Every structure is written in C-alpha cells, then in structure tokens.
Amino acid sequence: MILFWALAVLLIVSAVFTVMQKSPVHSVVGLLINFVILATLYLTLNAEFIFVIQIVVYSGAILILFVFVIALLSSGVGPFPEGPNRLPRIVVPAAIVILAAFGFLIYGLARAPLGVLPAHISTSTSGEVGQANVFGSVADFGSALFSTHLLPFEITAFILMVAVIGVVMLAGDAAPDRTRHRPKRRPRKREPIVKANR
Amino acid sequence: MATTFLALWLLPFAGAIALWAFGPSLKRWAAFVGSATILISFALTLTLATDAFGKLGERIDLGTWMPGFSFGLWLDPLSLLWTLVITGVGGLIHVYSIGYMWNDRAIARFFAYMNFFVFAMLTLVLSDNFVGLLVGWGLVGLSSYFLIGFWFFKPAAVAAARKAFVINVVGDVGLMLGIFVLFAATHSIRYFDVFAKASTLPTETVLLACVAIFIACAAKSAQLPLQTWLPDAMEGPTPVSALIHAATMVTAGVYLIARCAPLWDVSPEARALVGTIGALTALTGAILGLAQWDIKRILAYSTMSQIGYMIMGVGVGAYQAGIFHFFTHAFFKAQLFLGAGIIIHALHDEQDVRKMGGLGKKMPFAFWAMAIGTLSIIGFPGLSGFFSKDAVIYGTLERGYPLLYAIAIVTAGITAYYMCRMLFVAFFGTYRGDVADAALGMPARPPARKSHDEESGHAPAWLMQAPVALLMIGSVFAGWLWLGGRWSGYFSDDFVAKPESAIVNFIPEFTSTLLVLAFVALGVAIAYRRYGSFDATSAASERLKRESLRMPAALTRALYFDDAIEFLFVRPARAIGRGFMRVVDPKLLDAAVLDVVWLVGWLGREARAMQTGLVRSYALVLVLGAAAFLAYFAVLGAPR
Amino acid sequence: MPVDISYYVILSAVLFFIGVAGVILRRNPLIVLMSIELIFNAANLALVAFAREWSNNAGHIFAFLVITVAAAEAAIGLAIVVVVFRRSKNVDVDEVAGLRG
Numbered sequence: 001m002i003l004f005w006a007l008a009v010l011l012i013v014s015a016v017f018t019v020m021q022k023s024p025v026h027s028v029v030g031l032l033i034n035f036v037i038l039a040t041l042y043l044t045l046n047a048e049f050i051f052v053i054q055i056v057v058y059s060g061a062i063l064i065l066f067v068f069v070i071a072l073l074s075s076g077v078g079p080f081p082e083g084p085n086r087l088p089r090i091v092v093p094a095a096i097v098i099l100a101a102f103g104f105l106i107y108g109l110a111r112a113p114l115g116v117l118p119a120h121i122s123t124s125t126s127g128e129v130g131q132a133n134v135f136g137s138v139a140d141f142g143s144a145l146f147s148t149h150l151l152p153f154e155i156t157a158f159i160l161m162v163a164v165i166g167v168v169m170l171a172g173d174a175a176p177d178r179t180r181h182r183p184k185r186r187p188r189k190r191e192p193i194v195k196a197n198r
Numbered sequence: 199m200a201t202t203f204l205a206l207w208l209l210p211f212a213g214a215i216a217l218w219a220f221g222p223s224l225k226r227w228a229a230f231v232g233s234a235t236i237l238i239s240f241a242l243t244l245t246l247a248t249d250a251f252g253k254l255g256e257r258i259d260l261g262t263w264m265p266g267f268s269f270g271l272w273l274d275p276l277s278l279l280w281t282l283v284i285t286g287v288g289g290l291i292h293v294y295s296i297g298y299m300w301n302d303r304a305i306a307r308f309f310a311y312m313n314f315f316v317f318a319m320l321t322l323v324l325s326d327n328f329v330g331l332l333v334g335w336g337l338v339g340l341s342s343y344f345l346i347g348f349w350f351f352k353p354a355a356v357a358a359a360r361k362a363f364v365i366n367v368v369g370d371v372g373l374m375l376g377i378f379v380l381f382a383a384t385h386s387i388r389y390f391d392v393f394a395k396a397s398t399l400p401t402e403t404v405l406l407a408c409v410a411i412f413i414a415c416a417a418k419s420a421q422l423p424l425q426t427w428l429p430d431a432m433e434g435p436t437p438v439s440a441l442i443h444a445a446t447m448v449t450a451g452v453y454l455i456a457r458c459a460p461l462w463d464v465s466p467e468a469r470a471l472v473g474t475i476g477a478l479t480a481l482t483g484a485i486l487g488l489a490q491w492d493i494k495r496i497l498a499y500s501t502m503s504q505i506g507y508m509i510m511g512v513g514v515g516a517y518q519a520g521i522f523h524f525f526t527h528a529f530f531k532a533q534l535f536l537g538a539g540i541i542i543h544a545l546h547d548e549q550d551v552r553k554m555g556g557l558g559k560k561m562p563f564a565f566w567a568m569a570i571g572t573l574s575i576i577g578f579p580g581l582s583g584f585f586s587k588d589a590v591i592y593g594t595l596e597r598g599y600p601l602l603y604a605i606a607i608v609t610a611g612i613t614a615y616y617m618c619r620m621l622f623v624a625f626f627g628t629y630r631g632d633v634a635d636a637a638l639g640m641p642a643r644p645p646a647r648k649s650h651d652e653e654s655g656h657a658p659a660w661l662m663q664a665p666v667a668l669l670m671i672g673s674v675f676a677g678w679l680w681l682g683g684r685w686s687g688y689f690s691d692d693f694v695a696k697p698e699s700a701i702v703n704f705i706p707e708f709t710s711t712l713l714v715l716a717f718v719a720l721g722v723a724i725a726y727r728r729y730g731s732f733d734a735t736s737a738a739s740e741r742l743k744r745e746s747l748r749m750p751a752a753l754t755r756a757l758y759f760d761d762a763i764e765f766l767f768v769r770p771a772r773a774i775g776r777g778f779m780r781v782v783d784p785k786l787l788d789a790a791v792l793d794v795v796w797l798v799g800w801l802g803r804e805a806r807a808m809q810t811g812l813v814r815s816y817a818l819v820l821v822l823g824a825a826a827f828l829a830y831f832a833v834l835g836a837p838r
Numbered sequence: 839m840p841v842d843i844s845y846y847v848i849l850s851a852v853l854f855f856i857g858v859a860g861v862i863l864r865r866n867p868l869i870v871l872m873s874i875e876l877i878f879n880a881a882n883l884a885l886v887a888f889a890r891e892w893s894n895n896a897g898h899i900f901a902f903l904v905i906t907v908a909a910a911e912a913a914i915g916l917a918i919v920v921v922v923f924r925r926s927k928n929v930d931v932d933e934v935a936g937l938r939g
Contacts, residue, residue, distance in 0.1 A: 004845065008845075018876065019860035019864065019872075019873055041846075045887060045889075045890045049902070050902065054905070058879070058905060062908070062912050065916060073929060080868075081928050082929065083933050086932040086935070087932070090814065094818055094821075094862045094863060095859075101828055101855065109847060136889075141895065145902070156906045156907065163909075163913050166914050167913050810935070813931050817858075
C-alpha cells in the first residue's frame with residue numbers, strides 16, 4: 001500500500017513536471033521518469049509482459065524519437081522560440097472544463113458498480129511471478145496473443161508499415177522534379193461560358 | 199323568342215370579341231361590322247316589341263348559383279324602352295362613327311369598345327337581379343374609361359378617364375352596400391322577390407338601401423356632388439360623348455331609380471333626397487353652362503342639367519315623366535352632340551364657339567341639326583323636349599314639391615339662355631376663325647395635336663348626316679307619343695306602385711306650361727339681344743371678349759368642386775402615399791426584412807468565432823464535449 | 839492485500855487530465871505530443887488494472903496494441919511536426935491556423 005502511494009505521488013509529480021517545463025528536453029526526462037514509474041505500477045498489477053514492453057518500446061524507442069526530433073528542430077541549445085500567445089485567457093475556462101470532466105467521471109464511476117466482465121476467463125491460474133501459465137506471465141500473454149487475438153496482432157503489423165511509409169513520404173527527401181521533361185503547354189483560350197454584357 | 203332575346207343581348211359582345219381579335223386585319227371594315235351588330239340587335243328588339251308584349255314582359259332564366267342567387271334576363275316595358283334607345287340611338291351613333299373615325303388608325307379598337315359598351319349597358323338594363331345589374335354597372339364604367347381615354351396619347355384624356363373611373367367606383371361601392379342591405383333583409387337578389395317584400399321592411403332599412411343606391415346613381419349620372427367627371431369626359435371622341443355621356447350610360451341612374459320604384463315608394467325621405475339633388479343638379483348644370491365656351495362642355499353641362507330633371511322626375515314619383523324625358527333627351531342630345539361633331543370635324547378639331555361664327559351659311563345641315571336640337575332642349579312648343587320637360591316640371595308640383603318646382607322653372611330659363619347663346623354665337627354673324635385668341639378673350643393655348651391621320655380621303659358625307667337626320671325626326675316627333683296612342687302604354691305606371699301622396703293641383707297644368715314658356719322666352723330674348731340680333735353679331739368679337747374676361751372665377755372653376763375634391767381627397771391620399779414611401783416602407787417593411795438579413799449575418803459572424811483555426815481551442819471544445827458526455831452518463835447512469 | 843482497483847482508476851483519471859491540460863495549455867508542438875503520450879499511458883493503466891480485476895488477459899493484449907499504435911502515431915506526429923516547422927522561425931502550434939475563418 002505504501003508502495004502504491006509512493007509510486008502514485010511520483011507518477012503525478014513527474015507528469016506535472018513534464019507538462020510544465022519550458023524546454024522539451026526537460027520534458028522528455030520527466031516523461032522518462034513517468035514511464036518507468038508506470039512500468040513499476042504494471043508490475044504491481046501482475047502485468048509482467050506489459051512492464052517490459054513499456055520500458056523497451058515506450059521509454060526506449062518513442063522517447064528517443066522525441067529526442068531526435070528535438071535535435072532536428074532546435075536552432076541552438078536554448079528553448080524553442082515561440083510566437084505570441086493567441087489564446088491568452090484560456091487557463092480559467094480550461095481548468096473549469098477539465099475539473100468538471102474529472103468530477104463527472106469520478107462521480108459516474110462512484111455510482112456505477114464495477115460488474116464482472118462475463119467473458120472468457122483465461123486458463124491461467126494465480127501463482128508466482130515468472131511462472132508460465134500464471135495470470136500475467138509472458139507465456140500466458142503470448143498464448144492469448146497468438147491464438148485468440150491473432151488478427152489484431154497482424155493488423156498492428158500493417159499499421160506499423162503504414163506509419164513507416166507515411167513518415168518517409170512526409171518528411172523524406174523531396175521527390176525529383178519530373179515535370180522538367182514535359183513540354184510546356186500553354187492553356188488554350190477558351191470561350192467564356194457566359195458572355196459578359198457590354 | 200328566348201333565342202331572339204339572348205341574341206340581341208350577346209350579339210354586341212360577340213362583335214366586341216371579334217373586333218378585338220380581328221380588328222387589325224379588318225381595318226376599316228371593322229367599323230361596318232361593329233355597326234351591323236348593333237343595328238341587328240335593334241332589329242331583334244323591335245321584333246320583340248309587339249302588341250303581344252304583356253306588362254310582365256319576358257323572362258329568361260340563366261341559372262341559379264346558390265339559394266337566393268338566381269340570375270336571369272327580364273324584358274319588361276321599362277327595360278324594353280331602354281333597350282330600344284340603347285340599340286336604336288346607339289346604332290345610329292355607330293353608323294355616324296364610321297364617318298367620324300374614318301381616318302383614325304385605331305378604328306377597330308374604337309368599335310370594339312363601343313360594342314362592348316352596348317353589351318354592358320344591355321346587361322345592366324336587362325338583368326332581373328341586382329347582381330347582374332352590378333356587373334353591368336361596373337362594365338359600363340369600364341367601357342367609359344376605355345372610350346374616354348381612347349386617344350391615350352392625350353394626357354388630358356387619360357386623366358379624364360381616370361377621374362371618371364374613380365368617381366364611378368365610389369358609386370359602385372354605394373350600389374354594393376345597397377345590395378348588401380337588401381339581400382340581408384330579403385335573402386334574394388331578384389327584383390321580383392325584393393320588391394315583393396319591400397313594403398314589409400322597416401323604413402330605416404329601406405332608407406339606407408335607397409341612399410346607398412342613390413350614391414351609385416349620383417356617380418353614374420353625374421349628379422351633385424359626384425358630377426365633376428362629366429365635363430372632363432368630353433376629351434373622348436364626340437360619338438362617345440353622344441352615346442355614353444348623353445343618351446345611355448349617364449341615364450343608368452335614372453333607370454335604377456325607376457326600377458327600384460317600390461323601394462322609393464316606401465320611404466318619403468329618400469324621395470325628397472333624390473328629388474332635391476336632381477333639382478339642384480339641374481340648376482347647377484345650367485349655371486355652370488353659362489361659363490362654358492367649348493361646345494362640347496356646353497353640351498356636357500346641359501346633359502348634367504337635363505339628367506337632373508330626369509332624376510328629379512323619378513325621384514318625386516313622376517316615373518312616367520322622368521322616363522319620357524330620358525327618351526326624348528336621348529334623341530335631341532345625341533343629335534346635338536353629333537351635330538357638334540360634324541362642326542368639329544369640319545373645322546379640324548376646333549371646339550371653342552368663340553372661334554366659330556357664321557356657320558349657318560357655311561354648313562346649313564349642321565345648322566339645322568343644332569337648331570332643332572336646341573329648340574327641343576329648351577322646350578319649344580311642339581317639339582319633343584317641350585312635352586317631356588313640361589311633364590317633369592309639372593310632376594314636381596303635382597306631388598307636392600313647390601320649391602323644386604321653382605328651381606326647375608328657373609333652370610329652364612337659364613338653359614334657354616345659354617343654349618341659344620351657343621347657337622347664335624356659332625352660327626350667326628361672321629366666321630371668327632382668323633381672329634386672334636386674345637382678341638376674343640381666350641387664354642393662350644398650345645397648338646392642338648392631330649388625333650386623326652392626315653386627311654387621306656374622307657368618308658362619304660351621308661354616313662355622318664343620315665344618322666343625324668334620323669335623330670332629327672325623333673327630336674321633332676317623339677314628343678307626340680306622350681299624347682296617347684298605341685305606344686303610350688309604355689309609359690303607363692301600371693308596373694310601379696301607385697304613389698301614396700295625394701296628387702295636388704296647385705295650379706292647373708296649362709298655367710304651369712305658360713309659366714315655363716315665359717321663363718324660356720325670357721332666356722331666348724336675352725340671348726338674342728346679346729348675340730343673335732344684327733347689331734350684336736357685328737360686334738360679336740368685342741362682346742365675346744368682354745363676357746369671357748368678366749366671367750366670375752367661381753363659374754370658371756366649376757364652383758370649386760374640383761378644387762374641393764383635390765383638397766379633401768387627393769392631397770391626403772398623396773400625403774398618405776408619401777408617408778408610406780418615406781416612413782412605413784423604409785422603416786417598417788424594409789426594416790423588418792433587413793433585420794432578418796442582419797440577424798443572419800450576426801449569427802454567421804458569431805458562429806465564425808468558433809473557427810479560430812487554433813488547435814488548442816478545438817482541443818478545449820473536445821474536452822468540453824467529453825465533459826458533457828460524462829455528465830450525461832454520470833447523472834443518468836450507464837446503460838445496463 | 840491487493841490495492842483496491844478504484845485507486846488505480848482514479849490515478850489513471852488524474853494522469854489523463856494532466857495530459858489533457860498539457861494539450862490545451864502548451865504551445866510547443868513537441869510538448870503537446872508528449873502530453874498525448876501521457877494520455878495514452880493513462881488509458882493503459884486503466885486497462886491493465888481492470889485486467890487484473892477480472893483476471894482477463896484481454897486487457898493486457900489491448901494495452902499492448904495501444905502501445906503499438908501509440909508508437910506509430912508518435913512517429914507520424916513527429917514527422918508532421920518536422921515537416922511543418924522545418925523552416926519556420928517560430929515553433930508554435932498557434933501559428934498553424936490555416937483553418938481560421
């Protein structure tokens with residue numbers, strides 16, 4: 001319990017830190033801490049595979065991606081130049097709306113009983129961490145992924161491919177100018193559809 | 199028999215339609231076609247007017263629309279007389295018009311309008327119900343508008359046509375109100391039903407109906423105070439003035455009162471009203487006739503005056519006398535107008551008598567036509583006017599209206615004066631066409647615009663002279679019908695109720711006749727001394743100039759009636775129109791529409807504020823939507 | 839003595855709205871994208887918590903898929919940021935207001 005509270009506080013602090021920093025690099029660091037804490041929380045929830053994936057993919061790949069882009073965009077070492085604030089007085093309405101949404105969410109959750117999901121119960125059992133066939137273990141996860149949820153898995157592969165192609169198309173080198181070989185055609189003078197009234 | 203009846207009614211209408219449709223291709227033949235239809239109608243009417251024609255006449259049923267609304271045609275002695283005059287005198291005038299309008303480019307249109315008028319007038323007199331009467335009434339007013347404004351390139355003609363029509367509409371409203379009152383009281387529009395119940399109705403209702411109906415008569419027959427349109431109506435071609443504004447349309451009021459005699463018999467107040475206004479109009483017409491120098495206007499005012507006599511006659515209850523005066527008046531007034539038309543035509547559209555003179559030698563036929571007409575109208579013994587005028591005048595005395603009697607006699611004298619003055623000035627002495635306008639006391643006037651094409655050949659003279667000659671015969675001899683004989687039955691009063699008021703003989707009839715003749719002779723003598731005698735004619739120019747310049751303004755301004763109407767009605771109406779144009783239209787109506795336009799624009803501008811283009815504001819709206827969503831589920835609970 | 843799930847859910851909600859605040863209030867596009875990652879993670883936390891609650895693997899699978907898609911989305915988002923702000927002086931989300939009207 002103490003562990004949970006400690007982790008929770010750290011989580012929130014690091015999230016706020018991330019959002020509030022002026023320099024994106026500081027924000028990346030804050031986010032890194034956030035992800036690690038989150039991974040630990042997953043571990044407390046017996047989600048071993050997710051714990052690993054969180055660290056490897058999220059902290060390891062995505063954040064590095066962010067750092068690379070910061071490097072691409074920065075004109076120096078200082079904070080990024082920003083234009084004038086176009087919505088100067090947005091803080092109060094935003095705060096109100098966010099707090100309202102949060103409040104309604106909590107209220108709704110408090111009222112609604114958290115029923116049991118009457119779906120497939122995994123074949124795993126509770127047991128020690130690290131054991132196969134135990135709920136949350138890698139083996140358990142893997143067997144579910146490749147049997148019941150095979151289709152989404154394949155589709156994610158597709159999604160990733162699309163993402164890669166998209167990134168290359170978007171931010172890659174400009175396509176060569178293929179219009180140079182086409183002979184220039186002057187547009188034909190066309191009759192106006194409606195004759196102007198002289 | 200029914201077919202003859204329908205034919206004589208519809209033939210002019212067919213003629214009008216045919217001439218409207220084929221007029222341009224028929225050109226001058228249209229005139230002959232147009233005249234033929236009317237003459238055929240006349241012939242058909244004659245065939246119906248046999249001895250076997252009973253008192254109740256013939257009826258044709260044209261169908262029933264709703265209970266109480268049945269339409270039909272009714273030919274009884276009253277409507278038969280009117281029909282004979284309309285088709286007979288009308289036919290003669292049509293023939294005359296062939297010659298008069300010979301060179302006019304729109305001759306076909308003219309005859310189409312004339313035929314349409316005859317049809318409308320026949321509808322008016324032949325209907326056996328009030329609604330048919332109303333239809334005819336309105337159509338006659340419309341025809342008058344068409345015909346007065348026939349030469350529509352003359353602004354004066356257009357204005358006159360408009361004026362006539364607007365004043366007529368006032369009358370139409372009166373007629374409608376009267377019909378409403380009668381229908382509400384009797385639940386029928388047929389004369390037969392209404393008059394049968396007339397004596398049982400409360401006198402206030404009948405008085406109301408009579409007053410309303412009389413407004414219509416006053417408008418149509420140019421009686422006070424709705425008489426201002428008649429002099430202006432002389433802007434139309436002379437045959438129009440002859441037919442519509444002398445012989446027939448203006449007598450529709452007389453017809454209506456005679457037709458509604460059972461109503462008038464119930465209400466003595468209505469009688470007094472009608473009689474008084476008739477007498478006053480007669481007097482006013484005569485007085486204003488003193489100030490006129492345009493030959494057609496002289497005749498117009500004399501028409502107003504004579505119709506005043508007719509109205510007075512039927513108003514006081516002397517129906518036979520009033521109707522007889524209508525009959526004779528149709529002859530001599532048409533004759534006077536057509537004769538004037540001959541003169542005007544010959545003098546190339548000169549209408550002012552001051553510029554005439556000596557025409558007696560130059561145009562003897564016209565002179566005799568006008569002379570006989572004048573003598574008839576003033577009541578020269580033996581001619582038709584003498585009998586009819588005398589009957590009317592004595593009728594007022596008989597029925598106990600001595601004041602009206604006095605007015606009538608004085609009017610007769612004045613009529614004699616100005617009609618003889620016209621005769622003397624135009625036909626005696628020497629021709630003054632070359633004398634300058636100012637030397638005759640005339641105001642300067644712009645050169646007249648030709649209403650006919652240049653003389654590209656003339657009509658045969660007999661086309662214009664024969665009708666006038668026939669009318670002359672009527673003017674002279676029609677009076678003798680009064681004295682009895684086969685035709686006098688038409689003037690018996692069997693089909694109207696007997697008057698209740700006692701017939702009083704203050705003075706015997708012979709004495710009354712002498713009294714009238716005395717006034718008439720006085721008028722003739724004064725006119726002769728001033729214009730007719732040898733000394734007078736040689737100094738005619740100076741006399742004319744003197745009399746023109748000394749004419750009181752009140753008379754030349756027609757007793758300020760036009761000015762009063764302008765002040766009381768035209769100016770407020772224009773002011774209201776201007777007020778609407780300046781205030782209501784822009785501030786209320788336009789403002790309402792423009793406010794909607796502004797509202798739409800405002801909504802658009804406000805909605806535009808949402809499109810900031812900024813991602814952050816869109817994100818905020820997203821969260822707002824999410825909050826609403828969550829609120830919904832929080833409050834209502836997630837679905838089970 | 840496992841922690842009651844409601845704590846995890848509330849924690850997830852708090853994280854989520856911190857991310858939302860970051861999206862609305864920050865103008866640097868990179869920080870906005872990082873806030874979006876925070877949001878994804880909050881959702882993942884909720885998913886894993888409920889997976890444990892109901893002993894159902896599907897939560898884990900779903901979280902795994904979320905991570906994958908988040909990665910793809912981050913990549914593309916960053917590519918867009920690079921393209922849009924390659925040559926502009928200000929790196930500001932408010933400058934990209936072409937849909938204003």
